[in-house]
Amino acid sequence: MTGPTVPLQRSAEPEPAAGWAPTWALGRAVLLAGLLLVAGVLLGRVDLIVLAAPFALGTAYALRRRPSALPQVWITPANDGPLVEGGEVTAAVSVGNPDTVDYDLVVLRSRVSPWLRIERAGFGRGGSDGDEPAAAATAADTAVPAVGPVRAGRSVVDRPFVTSLPTAEAVDLELAGRALRWGRHPLGPAGVRVATAGGLLVSRAVITEPVGVRVYPRTEPFEAVEAMPRAAGLVGAHHSRRPGEGGELAGVRIFAPGDRLRRIDWRVSLRARQLHVAATLSDRDAEVVVLLDVLAEAGRSGGVGGAASVLDTTVRATAAIAEHYLHRGDRVSLLEYGPGARRLRPAAGRRQYLTVLEWLLDVRADSAPHEPYDQVFGPQLLSSDALVVVLTPLLDERSAQMLARLTRAGRFVVAVDTLPTDLAPPKDRGWAEVAYRLWRLDREIMIGQLREHGVPVVRWAGAGSLDQVLRDVARLATAPRVGGR
Template sequence: MTVWQTTPALARAAILAAVGALAAVTLGEPVVVVLVSPFLVLTLMSVLHRPTERPRVDNRLEHVSLHEGQGTRSRLRLTNADDVEVVTRVAQPVPYVAMRPAAGALVALATDNHDLQLSPRRWGRRLLGAEGVALTSRWAGFRFGVVTVSGQEMFVLPARAPYDSRAEAPAPVGLVGAHRSRRNGSGTEFSGIRPFASGDRLRRIQWRTSLRTGALHVVTTRAEEDSAVLVVLDALVDLGRSGGVDGEASSLDLGVRAASALAEHHVRRGDRVGLRVLGAHDARLATAGGQRHLRRLQGLLARTRIERSRLPEGFTLGVPGGTVVYVLSPMLDDGVVTAVASASQRGVPVVVVDTLPEDVRMAVAEGTDEALAELAWRMRQLDRDDLLRHLAATGCPVVPWRGPGTLDQVLYRLARRAQLPTVRVR
């Protein structure tokens, strides 16, 4: 149990005061008492202000769920601390968590602000390190602690990447949304003019055409529907080095942030969004809409871990009809490439977002010839480029992630292709 203990400063002051008083009496020199009087005053004041209560120390985070790059405070709560004058707290450094003060050490008066500012720099679960807290009484005579306070868990969501697109969904299949449908309905996009029929609304009458032809005609419009979107994230491997939200991005960093940006964009437009994380556990989230669903989706992204495993034989994306699929992957697994090509050949609108960082290098195991490893990696990249060219030739576009406007031209082409007539063999 932690109790108040005498500080070395009080012990030194008491010893010097006692030795000085003894020397003054022994030698008969009153001037010695004058020399040691400051130490005598310090000893007396420390003893008079001896703490009588046992304080309690606890810390609390203002926000336990943040987006990477945002900040919060770790507040230190003191109870029964009337006798405390100085607070000293030292926090252990945690990877991808910036602190202010930078070293995590803070000394302040008990009446001043002694909060520690924190800012997570990468998505995921971050367990803050334990803190050591020491309390000092008035006149620095007694010290309480060091008290060890356990760190709290912080849940860090992916950063809100700036992404927006004006492109329409290739094949909207829903009820109400912002995408122009291929069928006529109650919308705002002009479709054509036809003769009046029973059940048409009077406000749809086109009076100029009606007066010219002598018969009533109405304006027809395109329906506006929402779209179903499936985001597939490849978590089988993580290539490159992660430097946090302000530094270099690994392949998994690019994939997680791009998936969060795409999901937020489509949810904001009223679409239904689903998520599938390829890995050992094959985490899935059914398609839905709304801010609550977006929060669950970002939470699943934040729990993503590198799961080195092989996809089962005959692996497919399992996409229902009318769904737009975004595959975020470095495209280094043959199973992922085969599943994407199969879905594209079945007519599913698939867009591959290449998340392989530029100038990435593979980690070389100790004892491996670096020149041989570099040659093997270059050969693997050539093989990957050839696979991506064949994939693009099947009608599946492959684009690197570049933020806003990355997929505009691709979605425009897919939407135009969806409006072309198709030939079916019976």
């Protein structure tokens, strides 16, 4: 990977003192040369003056050309398409020399999010403004060889990188690794300090702003084959019980004005000596509302391939459910049950799926001091025909109360338990383990009460985990309702 060629502008009015400071080497050289000269003059010893001459001449020769500009540093992510959990991250931290003197030493260091594990790093030549000797370019390229794979749990950017840089050129620190978790992760900031004039002058630290890297959640396999409880639109992939144009056969009836000729059933018509047509059921789309409970977080995230926290399960399950229903032509909307009350309007298609992934990158767990029900479920925000899939760890009593209120309001609700199954009990001695067991029992009782009130609660298990629940909800939606007189 080679970073972009950036033209390096040289300063028109050099400022030698701006951002540059003498090193201890310069102070020692001046002090030693001065002491030897003074001692040689006072004692009348020529040998001391001869010893001081190399230090004085070497310092003067090194300072004959002083730097006039600070180094440049910038970060360039090299990933073209969207990045998914477990995908390869590539980037380049570039350092440019816009000065008229060479940089004898370049020390570069960068910070990277712990969820971006950089496993390989090495310097590569960028671009230059003029023709430089090939030997200088080769020396800079081989100043620091590429670093091999690092041990698990560490990143190679935890240490500084050192090289040299000729004038009017740029060098790229090429980084490669893996993205371990979804979210917006910073790459940087990066800082650089350079030494010139034989190591007698050093620049101040030049720091660049971090660059955000978007990592989309990995979509877990999910497939719900059951019909929706109640389709709301006029087109889609779900078979409704309303007659209309579709692919589901509803029976054969006598031809009526307005029927299409291609619907004529000639076998029945010849046998009955009267035109009959095949009646079908209309295919209709549905609206799916995915409600994310962000009032609490539990568990520790281990990234892709590791343990999953509540937010990990919630975000990945939301992406899987949205992808499934959007692929079938349904409309999907997202809601946050929390103090932020963020919402994503219902829509369908590929663009909505990309919008869902972007929306999920900003999901954060935050407790609310008040009941956010009225703030989340405002007027005309939730269709009466929508299927509401609630992803909740059921760690807050307000979450259970919200599910009960939605069910009493006549909504089609499915609760998905996102609490990790391997949640470890506290290791403290004393009453901590007993309190944990009591909390577990209390939570099981709460789930049982929700099921008694008609709220189906199922644990997320990937493909087919909601089939049985959706089958029960669809059967209840189509069952005849008894009304009192």
